[in-house]
Amino acid sequence: MNNHKKNKYIDQSFKVLGVLFTMLGIFILGVLIYNIVVAGFSRINWDFLTSLPSRKPERAGIYTAIIGTLDLMLLTVLFAIPIGVGAGIYLEEYAKKSKFSSILEINISNLAGVPSIIYGLLGLGIFVRFFGFGGSILSGSLTLSLLILPIIIVATREAIKAVPHSLKEASYALGASKWQTIKNVVIPSSFGGVLTGIILSLSRAIGETAPLIVVGAMAYVPFVPHSIFDTYSVLPMQIFSWTTRPQQGFAIAAAGAIIILLLITFIMNGIAVYFRNKWQKKLK
Numbered sequence: 001m002n003n004h005k006k007n008k009y010i011d012q013s014f015k016v017l018g019v020l021f022t023m024l025g026i027f028i029l030g031v032l033i034y035n036i037v038v039a040g041f042s043r044i045n046w047d048f049l050t051s052l053p054s055r056k057p058e059r060a061g062i063y064t065a066i067i068g069t070l071d072l073m074l075l076t077v078l079f080a081i082p083i084g085v086g087a088g089i090y091l092e093e094y095a096k097k098s099k100f101s102s103i104l105e106i107n108i109s110n111l112a113g114v115p116s117i118i119y120g121l122l123g124l125g126i127f128v129r130f131f132g133f134g135g136s137i138l139s140g141s142l143t144l145s146l147l148i149l150p151i152i153i154v155a156t157r158e159a160i161k162a163v164p165h166s167l168k169e170a171s172y173a174l175g176a177s178k179w180q181t182i183k184n185v186v187i188p189s190s191f192g193g194v195l196t197g198i199i200l201s202l203s204r205a206i207g208e209t210a211p212l213i214v215v216g217a218m219a220y221v222p223f224v225p226h227s228i229f230d231t232y233s234v235l236p237m238q239i240f241s242w243t244t245r246p247q248q249g250f251a252i253a254a255a256g257a258i259i260i261l262l263l264i265t266f267i268m269n270g271i272a273v274y275f276r277n278k279w280q281k282k283l284k
Helices: 003-043 046-050 063-094 099-111 116-130 137-161 165-173 178-206 210-214 235-243 248-283
Strands: none
Touching: 003 248, 046 063, 046 248, 063 099, 063 137, 063 178, 063 235, 063 248, 099 137, 116 137, 116 210, 137 178, 137 210, 165 178, 178 248, 210 235, 235 248
16 A cells, blocks of 8 residues: 555545544534433423522522523623733734743633633632622622633634734735724724634633632522622522432423523524624625
């Protein structure tokens, strides 16, 4: 067997393995989703969505958890996106290449892989105790903002790097300043990649439980929070609490809550993908 045939055989083998592993992953995911839907779909109704938590499984609802999740995500977006995108633009377009900037880039990339419980401990020390925010929505959103900031910064930088250098040179040739070039050329051209990074970061944040447990998120909150300083619950916490109960009714309720959480995540992703595609069509 000559080298050409050998390389072709290896390529085909890797292709077949890739397809098999992909199909295996899809199959396992499909089985998990099917089991959840079968177990929890019957529990989903208007009362389940609008009822407060209860110690009785047949009366337990997820209204406060849904409101807490939406409030938490809204504040996280307000804190994380401007800082993350702004930091990414600065590091890629303005920061001078030096040893300090290289160390900073490496540390930001490493922070994206830090376990979420570490961010929970950081939030506990800074936001809960030092600033005295307690176990409030504000503490939880600031902690999740720290969690997703490295992802947004890295995604923003990679999206900006993908912008052709010729577009920037053409802008400068027409007399545009650096900020005008960034505003009118770089940001519109990299918007799709930036938005993808934001989607991925929020998808991670909405399913986090460990850091929220540390900073004081509650599993049982019988009222709707009215300010950012109120205690709160979120869907992952509610699901975690119900899965630890021995009653079968709570397991069914947890499956129903998982379906709602998946739907919220899919809707968020769908909206972001829609706007990203719409933006890219405008550029064309």
